[in-house]
Amino acid sequence: xxxxxxxxxxxxxxxxxxxxxxxxxxxxxxxxxxxxxxxxxxxxxxxxxxxxxxxxxxxxxxxxxxxxxxxxxxxxxxxxxxxxxxxxxxxxxxxxxxxxxxxxxxxxxxxxxxxxxxxxxxxxxxxx
Amino acid sequence: xxxxxxxxxxxxxxxxxxxxxxxxxxxxxxxxxxxxxxxxxxxxxxxxxxxxxxxxxxxxxxxxxxxxxxxxxxxxxxxxxxxxxxxxxxxxxxxxxxxxxxxxxxxxxxxxxxxxxxxxxxxxxxxxxxxxxxxxxxxxxxxxxxxxxx
Numbered sequence: 273x274x275x276x277x278x279x280x281x282x283x284x285x286x287x288x289x290x291x292x293x294x295x296x297x298x299x300x301x302x303x304x305x306x307x308x309x310x311x312x313x314x315x316x317x318x319x320x321x322x323x324x325x326x327x328x329x330x331x332x333x334x335x336x337x338x339x340x341x342x343x344x345x346x347x348x349x350x351x352x353x354x355x356x357x358x359x360x361x362x363x364x365x366x367x368x369x370x371x372x373x374x375x376x377x378x379x380x381x382x383x384x385x386x387x388x389x390x391x392x393x394x395x396x397x398x399x400x
Numbered sequence: 401x402x403x404x405x406x407x408x409x410x411x412x413x414x415x416x417x418x419x420x421x422x423x424x425x426x427x428x429x430x431x432x433x434x435x436x437x438x439x440x441x442x443x444x445x446x447x448x449x450x451x452x453x454x455x456x457x458x459x460x461x462x463x464x465x466x467x468x469x470x471x472x473x474x475x476x477x478x479x480x481x482x483x484x485x486x487x488x489x490x491x492x493x494x495x496x497x498x499x500x501x502x503x504x505x506x507x508x509x510x511x512x513x514x515x516x517x518x519x520x521x522x523x524x525x526x527x528x529x530x531x532x533x534x535x536x537x538x539x540x541x542x543x544x545x546x547x548x549x550x
Contacts, residue, residue, distance in 0.1 A: 273498060273500075275407075275461060275498075277514065279514070279517060279518075283549075286448045289448065289449065289451070290451065293451035293454070294451075294454055297451075297453070297454055308453050308454060309452075309453045309495060310452070310453070310495075310498070311452065311453060312450065312451070312452050312457060312459055312461060312498070313450065313451045313452075314407060314445055314449065314450045314457075314548075315449040315450070316445075316449065316548040316549050316550075317549050317550075318549045318550035319517075319518060319522055319526075319550050320518060320519045320521050320522030320525065320550075321517055321518060321519060321522065322517065322518060322519040322520075322522070325517075328517040330510075330513045330514065330517070332510065367517070369513065369517075371506070371509050371510060371513065373500065373502065373506065376472060376475075377475065377500055377501060377502050377503075377506075378498060378499065378500035378501075378502075379476075379479040379480070379483060379498070379499045379500070380494075380495070380497070380498045380499075381494050381495045382483060382494035384476060384479075
């Protein structure tokens with residue numbers, strides 16, 4: 273986690289997918305301080321989307337810890353902008369939704385995930 | 401009936417291996433979580449459509465549904481048991497496996513979220529594809545494996 277699940281009407285080229293995934297990792301890690309090791313970005317195409325959108329992303333992210341409502345909304349907006357730019361789409365054609373997961377409900381790297389903001393000690397422990 | 405959504409990468413696991421992994425999940429789920437019927441849906445992501453840590457992904461993501469108020473110590477026991485057997489069979493590194501056991505309300509948000517974003521035509525296409533895949537899998541007695549592209 274996070275898992276960014278992207279559906280688009282038309283397939284993006286591999287280069288565009290790669291660029292978009294990199295942008296998402298940059299934005300997510302830059303804003304939240306989370307490590308990039310577990311940033312997952314998945315693309316699927318051929319999805320007729322509602323609202324006239326060409327691309328929709330659902331982001332499953334850890335909630336709680338140092339993540340308040342303001343940070344969450346900033347993340348959503350920045351992700352939307354980053355995807356629009358890297359995929360070459362108009363901003364109003366891109367929609368983003370964040371779904372918050374309690375960190376303690378998930379395991380990765382053999383450990384229950386840390387609360388947001390407590391990654392350093394978790395990484396040291398899981399790599400130690 | 402409870403549900404489990406699984407994302408795996410194309411060319412990573414054979415159908416036989418997927419069937420084995422499904423058996424592991426079913427067994428541990430029954431032992432640690434619930435004896436309710438469990439529906440597993442495997443999404444096999446085509447090559448070049450998933451990325452982890454700035455690279456083409458080799459990760460598997462398993463999201464399982466559980467009853468509300470599920471005890472955390474039982475959650476940890478279930479996740480650890482599944483992780484241990486999954487890694488033994490798949491040969492993956494622990495960093496390549498994410499497991500989550502989430503309460504039904506949040507699971508519904510995740511499960512329905514991918515449908516809610518679709519237009520009416522999109523939902524019909526999506527549901528028709530899933531039903532076709534489920535019928536095929538039931539008939540052949542194989543896991544339900546979906547290509548997420550419509």
